[in-house]
Amino acid sequence: MTFLLSDIAASIPAFDVHAARQARERQDRLTKPQGSLGQLEALSIQLAGITGNPLPRTDRPGIFVFAADHGVAARGVSAYPAEVTAQMVLNYARGGAVINVLAKQIGAELTVADVGVSSALPDDLIIHHRKVRLGTADWTEGPAMTREEALRAIQIGAEIFEASGADLAVIGEMGIGNTTTAAALSAALTGLAPAELIGRGTGVDDAGLARKLAAIETGLARLPKTSDPLEILSAIGGLEIAAMAGVALAAARRRVPVLLDGFISTTAGLLAAAIAPAAREYLLASHRSPEPGHTLLLRRLELTPLLDLGMRLGEGSGAALAVPLIQSALAVLRDVATFEQAGVSDRE
Ligand SMILES: O=C(O)c1ccc[n+]([C@@H]2O[C@H](COP(=O)([O-])O)[C@@H](O)[C@H]2O)c1
Numbered sequence: 001m002t003f004l005l006s007d008i009a010a011s012i013p014a015f016d017v018h019a020a021r022q023a024r025e026r027q028d029r030l031t032k033p034q035g036s037l038g039q040l041e042a043l044s045i046q047l048a049g050i051t052g053n054p055l056p057r058t059d060r061p062g063i064f065v066f067a068a069d070h071g072v073a074a075r076g077v078s079a080y081p082a083e084v085t086a087q088m089v090l091n092y093a094r095g096g097a098v099i100n101v102l103a104k105q106i107g108a109e110l111t112v113a114d115v116g117v118s119s120a121l122p123d124d125l126i127i128h129h130r131k132v133r134l135g136t137a138d139w140t141e142g143p144a145m146t147r148e149e150a151l152r153a154i155q156i157g158a159e160i161f162e163a164s165g166a167d168l169a170v171i172g173e174m175g176i177g178n179t180t181t182a183a184a185l186s187a188a189l190t191g192l193a194p195a196e197l198i199g200r201g202t203g204v205d206d207a208g209l210a211r212k213l214a215a216i217e218t219g220l221a222r223l224p225k226t227s228d229p230l231e232i233l234s235a236i237g238g239l240e241i242a243a244m245a246g247v248a249l250a251a252a253r254r255r256v257p258v259l260l261d262g263f264i265s266t267t268a269g270l271l272a273a274a275i276a277p278a279a280r281e282y283l284l285a286s287h288r289s290p291e292p293g294h295t296l297l298l299r300r301l302e303l304t305p306l307l308d309l310g311m312r313l314g315e316g317s318g319a320a321l322a323v324p325l326i327q328s329a330l331a332v333l334r335d336v337a338t339f340e341q342a343g344v345s346d347r348e
């Protein structure tokens, strides 16, 4: 099967304004003051437009966590050593990480894929073994990966989503150093200033923050002059960001909502929307991470997060918490009685 990004981009359906209008009309007839459920009302209407169903449901949420390493981690840009990426994949496989617990709590299926961890992982580990390469190259010195590798990582994300049957796609990640990559990639895609996009990630000190900025400035200086998202992605990385964008594109094609997690996950949403502008309508923001770049990207994508809990873990954790909120918003739209049905007097 040949995998063409242009085909995917062209096959994403438009937001269904008719289904959204029907959902809006129903929301306004439910036995509550109009607008009293705040953001949950807009959310249910948006889900109707995304799915093309005026009474949508998300009974099979899938959490897709992609792991990969970043050559740039060698520049001292993270508070943790690079081997934590591989160690955390083992933790996911054994069920011991935060996202394992939260996935179980909300009854979501968790899929973990190695798309570029830099060490060999045991074959008997129950994860998707889809390594594109052993981590990205340090993009301050040369391209993170080839164009073919970037495309392959997007394709893997799309394939993993397609095989899942999920009706809501959470995209999460694990990759030491990836807040630096996400900031560089976001800067290259949006023109936003690196100094405004960087944050402390896993908890770097001021010197670490200065190293992040220096790395990004070096990386951007050697970026070819291009607005082609795939070119930018292959120059900067990362593999897990590419795979998350692949999930987002494939989900949008099937009218499945994409629930973003934190800064890195939202960078993947930004990338998907750069590849296929129609994909933007399918993105939902679950929470706001304290990474400064996250707020800027949410604004750029015109997304309002549901939660603001100071969470900065990644791995889909903030998004997992928002899944029950989405399901509650949809249950209300489907099952609350209308004024007419309940014999309650409507507003004058
Ligand atoms: O989701 C976020 O906003 C977020 C913010 C800070 C850190 N993280 C996680 O921490 C790792 C990246 O942090 P760092 O400091 O190594 O660049 C990576 O595994 C992410 O999942 C995630």
Ligand SMILES: Cc1cc2nc[nH]c2cc1C
Pocket (backbone or CB within 6 Å): 080, 084, 088, 173, 174, 175, 202, 313, 314, 315
């Ligand atoms: C322990 C640990 C767990 C993580 N999960 C996602 N990013 C992470 C980064 C670290 C360091």
